Amino acid sequence: MSGQPARSWDALQAAAGLPRLDARALLEHVSGRPREWLVAHGDEPAIAPVAEQFDALAARRRAGEPLAYLTGYREFFGRRFTVNRHVLVPRPETEGLVEAALKHLPARQIAAQAPGSRAAVDIAAPLRVLDLGTGSGIIAITLALARSDLCLTATDASAQALVCAQANAERLSAPPIDWYQGDWWAALPPGTPRFDMVVSNPPYLADDDPHLDDPALRHEPTGALACGPQGLEAIEQIVAPILAHLLPGGWLLLEHGFKQGLDVRDRLTQAGLSEVVTLADLQGLDRISLGRRPCIPVWPEPVPV
Ligand SMILES: C[S@@+](CC[C@H](N)C(=O)[O-])C[C@H]1O[C@@H](n2cnc3c(N)ncnc32)[C@H](O)[C@@H]1O
Known part of the structure; x- marks a missing residue:
């Protein structure tokens, strides 16, 4: 147990130091929840392992790693393609x-x-x-x-x-x-x-x-x-x-x-x-x-x- 108070989805997004769309895409990825759910439940706490996963991915994104490598996919012609490094x-x-x-x-x-x-x-x-x-x-x-x-x-x-x-x-x-x-x-x-x-x-x-x-x-x-x-x-x-x-x-x-x-x-x-x-x-x-x-x-x- 880290002893830190649980952070809400909105708090994670606000502290990420990323453009909103990037932070949102990473939140969707780590939570497995769609965007509408995150909007409706933004003040609810994220469980610690998920919050930590988000922090780690946000740091990699701040260092310039493409969002697609972090989430593992990119849309092309209306379809989702898996991508990797x-x-x-x-x-x-x-x-x-x-x-x-x-x-x-x-x-x-x-x-x-x-x-x-x-x-x-x-x-x-x-x-x-x-x-x-x-x-x-x-x-x-x-x-x-x-x-x-x-x-x-x-x-x-x-x-x-x-x-x-x-x-x-x-x-x-x-x-x-x-x-x-x-x-x-x-x-x-x-x-x-x-x-x-x-x-x-x-x-x-x-x-x-x-x-x-x-x-x-x-x-x-x-x-x-x-x-x-x-x-x-x-x-x-x-x-x-x-x-x-x-x-x-x-x-x-x-x-x-x-x-x-x-x-x-x-x-x-x-x-x-x-x-x-x-x-x-x-x-x-x-x-x-x-x-x-x-x-x-x-x-x-x-x-x-
Ligand atoms: C600019 S990427 C394009 C990938 C994909 N077609 C796309 O549009 O996203 C160029 C691709 O050519 C491949 N490539 C580079 N040199 C090559 C070579 N000598 N023979 C065949 N493929 C090569 C790379 O591995 C890479 O996948």
Whole structure:
């Protein structure tokens, strides 16, 4: 027994030294109670072990640890994804990448009718979509759940990230996804068929980017954030052989830093993609660049090297 008088939920929140929303999220997490309950019962005492757990998490939050690592989840596209220190905390900007992917996927090819039935059934082969550097799996899982006519493959260099992504897929009842560990394209088994779409939110900071010292980024895996002296190295590795991995008419969509639009468009064009554009995020900053493999098939077909 500590001998301290029991503290109320409101008192814990007031003494946390955190923005209200952060303190509230931690209180919800440690109490297992929803926000409305905490508002209605704020003057009631919290039991000592729960109050101590809150104090410990509040101290970690004050030191800059992302809220998502403390609570163990982050919302993305209206779903709760489990996260841990092996994966990037999902960003709202990446919802824009998923929206752009959904917009550029060909319309669903369905509408055959089973004999004697009014129900439309899928007849076409599923569209093949690849998420490179899947992290917690947010992109692959969200796409797989958005359209039942997609066949998703997802890769990551980090085995721990893939464990997290697969657990999210299972918990969210996503359709089957093919998961592979390895370095960008080398992760795919030889002979993997081409894709209708490749999506990636790769690391795009330079190794010496001062932002890596920000309290907000310091706790996230460096391999998810930085990729070389320029910050464009991962994007270049993904883009250079892209024609060998896309079907004619297929799309590549990349999230990148807000100052990298011009460089990324340049790489996409040099790699032979057409219809190259950069899309802005909600703050009006360059954030996503995309390009399309021209629809005309070429002979001989480019092969993976
Ligand atoms: C910016 S994070 C994005 C994670 C997730 N897609 C998202 O949007 O939240 C980049 C991801 O790429 C992975 N990665 C870094 N280098 C890689 C490589 N050489 N090959 C494959 N994946 C890599 C990291 O492990 C990390 O999960």
